[in-house]
Amino acid sequence: IILMENIAKIYGSGNTEVRALDQVNLSVETGEYCAIMGPSGSGKSTLMNIIGCLDSPSQGSYLLDRVDVSSLHDDRLADIRNKKIGFVFQQFHLLPQSSALDNTILPMIYAGVSPAERRDRAEEALVRVGLADRLQNKPNQLSGGQQQRVAIARAIVNKPAILLADEPTGALDSRTTAEILALFDELNQAGMTVVMVTHETEVAKQTQRIVWLKDGKILHSHLTPEE
Amino acid sequence: IILMENIAKIYGSGNTEVRALDQVNLSVETGEYCAIMGPSGSGKSTLMNIIGCLDSPSQGSYLLDRVDVSSLHDDRLADIRNKKIGFVFQQFHLLPQSSALDNTILPMIYAGVSPAERRDRAEEALVRVGLADRLQNKPNQLSGGQQQRVAIARAIVNKPAILLADEPTGALDSRTTAEILALFDELNQAGMTVVMVTHETEVAKQTQRIVWLKDGKILHSHLTPEE
Ligand SMILES: Nc1ncnc2c1ncn2[C@@H]1O[C@H](COP(=O)(O)OP(=O)(O)OP(=O)(O)O)[C@@H](O)[C@H]1O
C-alpha cells in the first residue's frame, strides 16, 4: 500500500545542505503493523509527513495504494489524504479554539458525513480513548496526554486505510499507553495498516516489523521486534 | 526551597467543577532531585505551572525560597521567576520565529547579561545538549527532540536555583535521554534543585525521591525510586 523508491528530502543547499532523508526505499503491505525507530533527528517525522502526503519529497517516487501521489496537487491530494490516511502528530496539532468533539468531527466534514452521524461517531471515538467526560473541553483545558488522545480519536474516525502515528504514546502514562496500544492492535486486526514512530521498546514490541532510520537513511528495513 | 500548603486549583464551578489540584501539601529542600509521577490528567503539569509561578493557585499558600509568591504580581513575580526558575515545558514553547541561539539567549536578556557574554553562554549550552550544528535553525527546522533540547539549553542558561522539567525526555531516543539525564544529574550535583515530571520508570530511577499524584491529590509524598 506504500511504495517509495529512492526518496530524498533535502533542506538548504551547498554547505548548509541537510539530507533529512536520503535514498529511502520503503514498501509496506496492506495490513502491516510497522514501527519506525531511530535516533533523534534521524528523519522519522520527515518520513511520516511524506507518507501522509503532508510534504513532498525532493527526489524519488511514492505510490500510495498504487496511485502516484507525487504527480498530485492540492484538492486531489487533500482528497486522497482525507480518505486514506489518519494522522497522529508528534505535537498533536488540534484546533485550539475547538472542543475535543469538534476537533474529532473535522475529518468527517471533509468526507461528507451527515451532521447527526458524525456527532455520534466522534463521541464514540472519544469514549474509546477514555475522554467521555471531556467532550466540550478545548485543548488548553486538557492535559498533554488528553490532547494526544483527542488526536488519536480524530485520526481513526474516518476509518482510514493507513494510520500514521508519530510518538502516539510519548506523553501517556503506562496504563493509558496500554489502552491506546490495545486500540491500535484492534484496528490493525480489523485490517488497518499501522505505521508508528516510536523510541520506546515496549511499544515496538507490539508491532510486527521495525524499520530503523539513521541520518536520513534506512539502516534496517525488516527487523523483528525480538532484537 | 518549595513550601506549599493546602494548594488547590479549581476549574469551572458547580457541576462542571474540576479540581485539577486538591489539598496539595508539598515541601522540597534545596538540592533535592525529585520526580513527579502519576496518571494522565492527574495534575502534574498544573502543579508544575504553579511551582514555576506561571499560574496561581485557587487556594492555599506557596513559599518559594521563603518568599510568599501568592502575594506577588506581574513584574515582581516575573523577576523572581526569571532569576530562580528554569522551565522545560511538555510542549517546548520556543519562539517560532527565532533561531535556537536566540531562543536560548532570551532568559539572559531579562537578567541583564551583556550581549557578548550571553552569546557565548547560549552557544555553550547548545553544544552541551548536542546541537552545535543547529544554532541558526528555527524550531520548524528542528526535529521534536532537537526542539526539546533547545528548551533544555534555554532553561539552564541563567543557572537557576530550581530546574522544573515536564517530560524533558519524552520525545528523545534512549541515547539522547541518557545524555540529557547525565546533564541534569551534573546540575543537581552542583547544587541545583531539580523537579521533573516523568512517566518513565527509567527516568525516575535517576532521581532521589518520587511524589505520586492521583486525581489532583498527593498519594505518596516520599517514595524512593526502588519500588
Ligand atoms: N483550563 C482548564 N479548564 C478545565 N480543566 C482543565 C484546565 N486545565 C487543565 N484541566 C484539567 O485538569 C486536569 C489535570 O491536568 P494536567 O495537565 O495537570 O494533567 P497531567 O498530569 O499533566 O496529565 P498528562 O500526563 O496527560 O500531561 C485534567 O483533567 C484537565 O482536563
Ligand SMILES: Nc1ncnc2c1ncn2[C@@H]1O[C@H](COP(=O)(O)OP(=O)(O)OP(=O)(O)O)[C@@H](O)[C@H]1O
Ligand atoms: N525545514 C527544515 N530546514 C532545515 N532542516 C530541517 C528542516 N526540517 C527538518 N530538518 C532537519 O531534518 C532532520 C530530521 O528531522 P526529523 O524531524 O524528521 O527527525 P526525527 O527523527 O523525527 O527526530 P525526533 O526523534 O527528535 O523527533 C533534523 O536534523 C532536522 O534538523
Ligand SMILES: [Mg+2]
Ligand atoms: Mg520527530
Ligand SMILES: [Mg+2]
Ligand atoms: Mg502534563
